[in-house]
Amino acid sequence: MQGSSSFVQRTRLLSRLSVALEESPICALVGARQTGKTTLAKMYASGREVSHYFDLETAAAKGAMGTAEITLGELTGLVVIDEIQRMPDLFRVLRPLADRDPPAARFLVLGSASPGLVKGVSESLAGRVQFVQVPGFSLLETGPGNLSRLWLRGGFPRSYLASSDRASLRWRDAFISTFLERDIPQLGIRVPGETLRRFWNMLCHYHGQIWNASDLARSMGMSEKAVRHYVDILAGAHVVRILPPWHENIGKRQTRSPKVYVRDSGLLHALLRIETLGDLRSHPKHGASWEGFAIEQVLSCVPDREAYFWGTHAGAEIDLLVMKGGRHYGFEFKCTDAPSMTRSLHVVLEDLKLHRAWVVYPGELSYPIHERVQAIGLAALLDSLDSLT
Numbered sequence: 345m346q347g348s349s350s351f352v353q354r355t356r357l358l359s360r361l362s363v364a365l366e367e368s369p370i371c372a373l374v375g376a377r378q379t380g381k382t383t384l385a386k387m388y389a390s391g392r393e394v395s396h397y398f399d400l401e402t403a404a405a406k407g408a409m410g411t412a413e414i415t416l417g418e419l420t421g422l423v424v425i426d427e428i429q430r431m432p433d434l435f436r437v438l439r440p441l442a443d444r445d446p447p448a449a450r451f452l453v454l455g456s457a458s459p460g461l462v463k464g465v466s467e468s469l470a471g472r473v474q475f476v477q478v479p480g481f482s483l484l485e486t487g488p489g490n491l492s493r494l495w496l497r498g499g500f501p502r503s504y505l506a507s508s509d510r511a512s513l514r515w516r517d518a519f520i521s522t523f524l525e526r527d528i529p530q531l532g533i534r535v536p537g538e539t540l541r542r543f544w545n546m547l548c549h550y551h552g553q554i555w556n557a558s559d560l561a562r563s564m565g566m567s568e569k570a571v572r573h574y575v576d577i578l579a580g581a582h583v584v585r586i587l588p589p590w591h592e593n594i595g596k597r598q599t600r601s602p603k604v605y606v607r608d609s610g611l612l613h614a615l616l617r618i619e620t621l622g623d624l625r626s627h628p629k630h631g632a633s634w635e636g637f638a639i640e641q642v643l644s645c646v647p648d649r650e651a652y653f654w655g656t657h658a659g660a661e662i663d664l665l666v667m668k669g670g671r672h673y674g675f676e677f678k679c680t681d682a683p684s685m686t687r688s689l690h691v692v693l694e695d696l697k698l699h700r701a702w703v704v705y706p707g708e709l710s711y712p713i714h715e716r717v718q719a720i721g722l723a724a725l726l727d728s729l730d731s732l733t
Contacts, residue, residue, distance in 0.1 A: 354384065354485070357478060361388050361452075364474035365422075369442040370451045375478035376582040376608070377527060378500050378519060381454045384478055385424050388452070394421025400430040412437045419449050429455040429531065435468035442472040456527060456581070480504070480608060482644045488723030491706065495637050496621055498610020509620055516614035520544075523583070533577055543574045547584065548606055548615045552632035554655075555586065555604045575604065583607055585640070590652035590665050594695050599655040609637040634679035638704050638722055639664055642675060645729040660691035662701070674701035681705070685713040693717070 361384070364371040373381045382399075389395040396419050398405040408415050409431055416423060416437060428434055438451055480499020483491060497503045497512045500519065506512035524537040524544075546564055550556075561571045578584035587603045606612040612633060618624050624633065643651055646666050655661030664675040674692055676683075683703040692698060693716060701717045702725055710720040720728075 354380075354387065356484075357384055357476065358388055360476050364476055365450045365452065368472060368474045369447045370438060370453065370469055370473040372473055372475050373452065373454045373478050374475055374582070376480075376500075377456045377523065378502065379478050379480045380501055381478045382426055385426070385452055385454055389422055389424055392422045395424065396421065397424045398426065400425065400427040406431070409434065416441055416449075416451075421449060422452060423449050424452045424454070426454045427456070428453045439469060439472065442469065456531065477648075479640065479644045482726070483641055483723055484645075484726055488708075488721070491723065492621055495609055495634070495706075496613060496618075496624060498608040498613070499640075500608060500610060503610045512610070513614055513619050516610050520611065520614060523581070528577065528581070531581075535574065535577065540574060540577070543571070544578060544583075544606075545615050547575070547578070547604065548612055548629070550604055551606050551612060551629060552635050553603065554599060555602045583611060585636075587639070587651065587653050587664075590654040590696075592654075592696060596695070597657040599653075599657070599661070603653050605636040605639065607636070607640055609633055609640070612636065631679045634706065635663055635677040638677045639675075641722060641726060642666075642704075642729070645726055654692070654696060656691075656695075660688045660695070662689075662692045662696070662698075665696070671699040672696050674698045676701065676703045678703055678705050681707060683713070683719045685717060689714075689717060 361371060361373070373385060375381055386397070389397065398408060400406055400409065412431075412434055425434065438453075441449070442451065481494065481501060481504050482499065483494060486494050486504065494504060496509065497506070498516070500516070503512045503515050503519070506515055520541070524541050528535065528537070528540065543564065546560060550560065555575075557568045557571045557575075561568045564571070575584060575586070579586050583606065585605045585607045587605065589599050589602055591598055591600075606615070612629075613619075613624065616627065616629060618627055624630060627633070642664060646668075650667040652665045653661070653663055654665050662674040663677050666673045666675070674689075674696065676689060683705045689701065689703070693701065693714070698716065701714075703713065703717065703719045704722050704725055705719065706722065708721045708724070710718060710724050713719050
């Protein structure tokens with residue numbers, strides 16, 4: 345992390361965490377493994393007068409949770425429970441503790457995301473919990489001068505901070521192997537690691553494309569049911585994003601299937617065996633990689649619950665559509681030196697009645713290409729998103 349700019353994004357996350365715990369008795373930090381959830385929790389706890397930390401990967405913490413009603417019921421201040429997916433029965437214990445009036449403690453729970461974890465927390469603690477997503481490093485942290493490094497290596501802290509591109513790739517290779525061979529089974533998911541690796545590799549070639557389960561199933565010689573199950577596993581673990589389509593009543597045939605992305609650009613590049621920037625620039629997935637990377641950067645600043653893509657069968661589309669305050673905002677991502685207005689973007693402006701749109705590219709200059717559309721560098725866009733109106 346570089347200088348003071350490294351503090352920006354974690355400061356934002358700490359602010360979101362603070363607001364969540366002010367408004368709700370429980371906050372759940374969610375995200376992929378190794379994105380810094382534990383570090384963030386400890387940073388927040390260090391500023392509290394009274395705090396308690398339980399790591400359920402340790403025998404001592406597991407032993408203390410053997411009498412969780414008593415152990416947790418006696419505590420005040422902030423209670424942090426890490427790796428909570430290892431003891432899902434704790435959700436039942438937390439429910440009455442969260443209902444105390446006034447609350448004696450606030451609970452911060454962390455766990456590696458899984459298809460069942462968020463659902464389990466939501467169902468067991470409905471109305472008592474808020475979620476804060478913890479992504480990897482963003483361009484706001486690393487600084488705009490490190491855009492190429494962040495794009496190539498991805499946002500996992502250890503990958504980004506590695507001593508060289510080769511060392512970074514070795515870390516990502518190890519992460520992928522550990523994720524498939526240890527983490528997935530520990531989440532109670534029974535899928536052979538090599539099968540899931542093969543699927544994930546194949547999915548990389550669909551990165552940035554319309555999701556077509558039947559096509560992928562044919563390519564892999566699997567059933568559609570199996571393919572859908574595998575993509576749900578990877579999406580639930582926050583390593584794949586399924587971007588849903590948006591529909592308008594405009595009398596046109598619109599795309600009804602989602603788009604699929606590998607969320608971390610570094611993992612995408614590792615799976616595609618892209619080691620250097622030169623490899624990336626010459627790869628057929630160069631443009632799609634930029635699109636996915638930039639989308640994740642934008643969604644680290646804008647809540648993704650109102651994020652979509654939109655397209656028609658005639659070919660008009662917008663890569664990212666965000667709703668805020670009843671208005672539609674569009675983002676198109678182009679890996680080019682000088683983006684310009686396109687016919688497709690004219691159609692999108694008219695059909696979706698976009699309030700504003702941006703064509704986001706890797707450069708630094710910002711300039712208008714239409715009265716409601718601006719070509720803008722990614723760093724400048726991220727700096728401006730807080731004032732989105």
